[in-house]
Amino acid sequence: MKEIVIFNGSPRMDGNTATLLNIVAKGVKDNGASVKFYTLFKMKFMACQGCFYCRQHDDCIIKDELREALHKVKTAHAVVIGSPIYMMQMSGPVKNMYDRFFPLTDAQYKPRFGMKKLLTVYSQGFEDPHMFESYFDYTAAIYPSLGFEMIGNIVSTNGNDPESAERNGELKIRAYEAGKSLAR
Ligand SMILES: Cc1cc2nc3c(=O)[nH]c(=O)nc-3n(C[C@H](O)[C@H](O)[C@H](O)COP(=O)(O)O)c2cc1C
Numbered sequence: 001m002k003e004i005v006i007f008n009g010s011p012r013m014d015g016n017t018a019t020l021l022n023i024v025a026k027g028v029k030d031n032g033a034s035v036k037f038y039t040l041f042k043m044k045f046m047a048c049q050g051c052f053y054c055r056q057h058d059d060c061i062i063k064d065e066l067r068e069a070l071h072k073v074k075t076a077h078a079v080v081i082g083s084p085i086y087m088m089q090m091s092g093p094v095k096n097m098y099d100r101f102f103p104l105t106d107a108q109y110k111p112r113f114g115m116k117k118l119l120t121v122y123s124q125g126f127e128d129p130h131m132f133e134s135y136f137d138y139t140a141a142i143y144p145s146l147g148f149e150m151i152g153n154i155v156s157t158n159g160n161d162p163e164s165a166e167r168n169g170e171l172k173i174r175a176y177e178a179g180k181s182l183a184r
Contacts, residue, residue: 009097010084010123016123016164016166021121027177027182031183044064047096048099048100080120098142105146118149118150123156123165129157154175
């Protein structure tokens with residue numbers, strides 16, 4: 001069965017990022033694939049130590065919960081990364097996770113484990129969904145090296161209210177449809 005690995009990088013367990021990721025997960029499961037869901041704020045993991053072990057080996061030397069998640073990503077059919085926008089960027093744990101994804105790329109910056117689909121989900125306080133577009137594009141530049149083929153980016157706005165995604169019917173449909181397409 002195809003497995004989709006989902007990461008929630010928000011500390012708010014019932015916030016907008018979680019709402020949308022849960023809908024993506026439903027779209028995945030309703031279409032015959034399985035979901036492994038990681039909540040970064042509930043996990044114990046270290047930041048990358050810059051040891052460069054992964055430049056010679058296809059794994060991370062740090063044995064913690066994020067390494068287990070990294071192993072899931074290696075074999076996943078698709079990956080979903082959700083983050084709130086903090087200080088105009090992804091949240092700290094999500095950035096630490098990306099750094100720990102360094103083993104996904106080899107010394108020539110080619111993906112070590114083939115290509116898999118990637119969906120990103122962001123939740124921001126600002127009303128304009130295009131506000132951080134250049135940041136999203138900038139971040140996406142690393143995806144091919146990691147083996148991520150981006151299939152979409154869902155942006156939730158007015159996110160200080162944790163219910164705003166729940167009230168946005170159009171966004172919820174997009175999240176469900178994205179989950180469906182990840183399962184394919
Ligand atoms: C420390 C911090 C920094 C933030 N910085 C920004 C920001 O730069 N731009 C923005 O639009 N919203 C910012 N916000 C608002 C969050 O992006 C917003 O509350 C988000 O939608 C929460 O997502 P969640 O409901 O999934 O937790 C910030 C919130 C916090 C706590």
